[in-house]
Amino acid sequence: xxxxxxxxxxxxxxxxxxxxxxxxxxxxxxxxxxxxxxxxxxxxxxxxxxxxxxxxxxxxxxxxxxxxxxxxxxxxxxxxxxxxxxxxxxxxxxxxxxxxxxxxxxxxxxxxxxxxxxxxxxxxxxxxxxxxxxxxxxxxxxxxxxxxxxxxxxxxxxxxxxxxxxxxxxxxxxxxxxxxxxxxxxxxxxxxxxxxxxxxxxxxxxxxxxxxxxxxx
Amino acid sequence: xxxxxxxxxxxxxxxxxxxxxxxxxxxxxxxxxxxxxxxxxxxxxxxxxxxxxxxxxxxxxxxxxxxxxxxxxxxxxxxxxxxxxxxxxxxxxxxxxxxxxxxxxxxxxxxxxxxxxxxxxxxxxxxxxxxxxxxxxxxxxxxxxxxxxxxxxxxxxxxxxxxxxxxxxxxxxxxxxxxxxxxxxxxxxxxxxxxxxxxxxxxxxxxxxxxxxxxxx
DNA sequence: AAATAAAATTAGGAATGCCTAAATTTAACT
DNA sequence: AGTTAAATTTAGGCATTCCTAATTTTATTT
Ligand SMILES: [Mn+2]
Ligand SMILES: [Mn+2]
Ligand SMILES: [Mn+2]
Ligand SMILES: [Mn+2]
Numbered sequence: 036x037x038x039x040x041x042x043x044x045x046x047x048x049x050x051x052x053x054x055x056x057x058x059x060x061x062x063x064x065x066x067x068x069x070x071x072x073x074x075x076x077x078x079x080x081x082x083x084x085x086x087x088x089x090x091x092x093x094x095x096x097x098x099x100x101x102x103x104x105x106x107x108x109x110x111x112x113x114x115x116x117x118x119x120x121x122x123x124x125x126x127x128x129x130x131x132x133x134x135x136x137x138x139x140x141x142x143x144x145x146x147x148x149x150x151x152x153x154x155x156x157x158x159x160x161x162x163x164x165x166x167x168x169x170x171x172x173x174x175x176x177x178x179x180x181x182x183x184x185x186x187x188x189x190x191x192x193x194x195x196x197x198x199x200x201x202x203x204x205x206x207x208x209x210x211x212x213x214x215x216x217x218x219x220x221x222x223x224x225x226x227x228x229x230x231x232x233x234x235x236x237x238x239x240x241x242x243x244x245x246x247x248x249x250x251x252x
Numbered sequence: 253x254x255x256x257x258x259x260x261x262x263x264x265x266x267x268x269x270x271x272x273x274x275x276x277x278x279x280x281x282x283x284x285x286x287x288x289x290x291x292x293x294x295x296x297x298x299x300x301x302x303x304x305x306x307x308x309x310x311x312x313x314x315x316x317x318x319x320x321x322x323x324x325x326x327x328x329x330x331x332x333x334x335x336x337x338x339x340x341x342x343x344x345x346x347x348x349x350x351x352x353x354x355x356x357x358x359x360x361x362x363x364x365x366x367x368x369x370x371x372x373x374x375x376x377x378x379x380x381x382x383x384x385x386x387x388x389x390x391x392x393x394x395x396x397x398x399x400x401x402x403x404x405x406x407x408x409x410x411x412x413x414x415x416x417x418x419x420x421x422x423x424x425x426x427x428x429x430x431x432x433x434x435x436x437x438x439x440x441x442x443x444x445x446x447x448x449x450x451x452x453x454x455x456x457x458x459x460x461x462x463x464x465x466x467x468x469x
Numbered sequence: 470a471a472a473t474a475a476a477a478t479t480a481g482g483a484a485t486g487c488c489t490a491a492a493t494t495t496a497a498c499t
Numbered sequence: 500a501g502t503t504a505a506a507t508t509t510a511g512g513c514a515t516t517c518c519t520a521a522t523t524t525t526a527t528t529t
Contacts, residue, residue: 122339122369123362123365123366123369124365125365129361132359133359133362136357137354137357140353140354140357142349142350144346145340145350148340148341148342149340152339152340
């Protein structure tokens with residue numbers, strides 16, 4: 036049985052590698068807020084357990100078993116986020132911390148019950164795809180709103196869940212999944228954009244725009 | 253902040269003392285399935301933290317702060333059990349293990365959301381009272397079915413949640429909360445009882461009968 | 470009151486998983 | 500190519516929380 040912390044390592048290695056390729060000690064250290072020395076030690080243990088391969092000084096890569104475990108944690112995390120929003124009426128900016136702990140203690144039985152209660156959802160409240168039980172993960176095509184040309188209208192399909200304050204802010208100006216946004220103008224001096232949402236106009240910084248993923252409409 | 257395991261100690265000390273009085277090292281050791289030596293060590297730490305008082309070789313007693321913490325864990329445990337049954341349709345014999353882990357990671361915000369979603373329930377699926385947020389716990393009057401005289405009819409108000417197999421068995425013969433049971437006969441040679449439930453007759457061992465709590469009807 | 474049994478505590482040690490500081494390896498720059 | 504800087508790993512420690520074995524205290528019997 037993988038410990039709670041092992042599961043966090045595996046999940047974050049998967050995320051940093053986007054499913055494929057090597058991940059460095061320092062990027063993991065940054066993401067987990069754990070010293071590089073401690074990360075290096077844990078990596079050694081995970082390599083012994085067979086969930087990843089380690090090329091010293093070069094980085095780590097998940098084995099098939101490690102990938103499967105990582106996707107299972109991600110599935111539990113996202114199902115739980117969905118449940119918090121749909122059933123307990125949490126806001127999308129309140130759920131990541133709760134799911135971060137719960138993903139590790141959710142039994143397989145509970146995973147099934149929640150999946151069923153929600154009607155087998157395909158995405159979580161931030162638009163992130165929910166892996167299937169056997170580790171399939173389809174990433175829907177989308178691009179950051181910061182890349183969209185002025186004049187076009189787009190639909191929100193995903194918002195990065197990395198920052199709760201940002202989620203709360205974009206919700207407050209009317210942004211939610213599937214919302215249509217019209218890009219009126221792009222400012223050259225700071226790459227911010229002037230957008231129209233529900234007939235209200237807002238200026239959105241390039242950083243925020245790069246956290247909102249859209250498809251053409 | 254109390255660790256997960258500290259919380260288990262406090263909760264079980266509370267339960268063993270029924271709210272008041274001293275608890276011995278060995279009874280805790282039995283209940284938690286942890287060696288007496290380890291229990292003795294942990295007790296020393298909890299005494300330093302101020303959640304209990306320890307009289308060496310005599311036993312421990314929760315302080316007011318320890319009692320408050322214990323009741324809060326019990327509240328979270330029972331609310332979560334209720335939620336598992338009412339919302340996710342778990343059976344009453346499947347929920348204790350899940351709640352045992354979840355009681356420690358449930359945030360106060362989530363405690364409130366669940367309490368609200370359930371309409372502020374007063375008892376859990378086994379009939380155990382749910383403490384209020386500020387530590388009030390009313391124990392409804394009831395007595396074990398093993399004490400009931402032959403010929404009387406009683407209503408089930410609580411079933412001990414200590415054994416999952418027993419819970420599953422008593423459910424299979426039709427016993428649930430509020431069910432009426434008629435005591436037809438008490439066997440002297442083994443103290444078992446012949447009872448009538450929904451027009452079916454069953455022989456119930458004295459041990460099982462002592463785990464079912466009833467009120468007169 | 471002394472011997473024995475039971476309960477509780479202390480001693481010494483193991484596994485996890487974190488840290489800082491030191492050493493090593495790799496990468497980048499004259 | 501040689502020096503410096505950055506990334507990584509190793510060394511040595513610490514906090515938790517468990518264990519078994521040994522010791523101490525309390526309770527029970529003769
Ligand atoms: Mn986590
Ligand atoms: Mn999410
Ligand atoms: Mn517990
Ligand atoms: Mn219960």
